[in-house]
Amino acid sequence: DEFGLLLEGCSITEAGIVCEQLIRTINNYRLKWKTVEFDVGVSVGMVGISNNAANAAELLSRADLACYQAKNLGRGRVYIAENNNQELDLQQTQMSHVANVSQAIKENRFYLVKQLIKPMASQDEQRDHYELLLRLKDREGNSITPEEFIPVAERYGVITIVDRWVLEAALKCYQQYFAAKQDLVSINLSGASINDERFTTFAIDLIKQSQVPGDCLCFEITETAAIAQISHAQKFMLTMKELGVKFALDDFGSGLSSFSYLKNLPIDYLKIDGSLVKGIPDEEYDRAIVTSINEVAHLMGIKTVAEFVETEQILEHIAKISIDYAQGYITGKPVAIAS
CATH class of the missing domain: 3.20.20.450 (EAL domain)
Known part of the structure; x- marks a missing residue:
């Protein structure tokens, strides 16, 4: 499952701390079903929103790609999509080709x-x-x-x-x-x-x-x-x-x-x-x-x-x-x- 979290009036640094706390909390949770316990994990892709940011669809797309990058790097972590991240830029361009x-x-x-x-x-x-x-x-x-x-x-x-x-x-x-x-x-x-x-x-x-x-x-x-x-x-x-x-x-x-x-x-x-x-x-x-x-x-x-x-x-x-x-x-x- 995928979820979106919007943090208003929050810097990248502060948002990173919130996301790390979120990961730790979820990692400590155990899902119990009958006699079985399941580990639960989460990976987070984070993107900053500025006055000159792109539209909502592009921001969500970039956050989604950042989340995939967090998974690729080993899961259970935060990956921050920087504005000058060429790898994410390339992936976003590639995704536009695939979508079309x-x-x-x-x-x-x-x-x-x-x-x-x-x-x-x-x-x-x-x-x-x-x-x-x-x-x-x-x-x-x-x-x-x-x-x-x-x-x-x-x-x-x-x-x-x-x-x-x-x-x-x-x-x-x-x-x-x-x-x-x-x-x-x-x-x-x-x-x-x-x-x-x-x-x-x-x-x-x-x-x-x-x-x-x-x-x-x-x-x-x-x-x-x-x-x-x-x-x-x-x-x-x-x-x-x-x-x-x-x-x-x-x-x-x-x-x-x-x-x-x-x-x-x-x-x-x-x-x-x-x-x-x-x-x-x-x-x-x-x-x-x-x-x-x-x-x-x-x-x-x-x-x-x-x-x-x-x-x-x-x-x-x-x-x-x-x-x-x-x-x-x-x-x-x-x-x-x-x-």
Whole structure:
């Protein structure tokens, strides 16, 4: 439960003392129900109100964010939202993006761009392979980076709405821009969506209605999302594979990577995390890890993609290692779908 407390004629220092007393009082309380006692705790987010303060809604929003920050720092404490707190400012901006997800869809402020995933041996491919990347503009037309709105959309439970829009938009534009050579397009999905049976049903129906061949689609899921709910991931992937859909495991090497997971997931492509790829020319350790990932993947019949290939030097190194595909600015920057 959440409660608001308005302290009139009270300084920040005095308010902090009141809140600390409140926390101690509540911590000392025991809720008794039948023969069981429960501990009760509270976290407090505090924001000062001045003559030039924002409106009530913004003040409450900032207090709410400060309360979340108190919880993140260990609960049972007070977190004061200073006027120049850049972290809270950023969170408040992110929250405004999330709150307007449905509105952004209605106003056509979401859009897709494509980035080439280039085969290292071009003669092996009869069609192109692209990753479709999500972009967002605010109402003034300024670009909002995925790093600003995707994590917070996941945190506040609206990422599945975004995933649904992406899948619909990708299927709608496929016939016009990718069907001629039956190009393979990769679409990113969140962990929340692959764990949601309603999304599975939605995706199946949408793919069938679109008449886009399943083997022209590739769903990318992060290593972290797949491992967190591996049984759900397996079920989702096997269901989609009945339609011919391919799968890529994204950002491999960024988390608690284990080759054992690869045996349990029907993966077609393994995307090696860019933080490792960028270190290949200069870091022997990174080069050894990337080489090992590539060799094990090939033994399992999985093709490999090096992410963040940004220089000719990196491109030369991944060619020597025999990685199958390169993705990055050196092989092609994200461009408009129609280009």
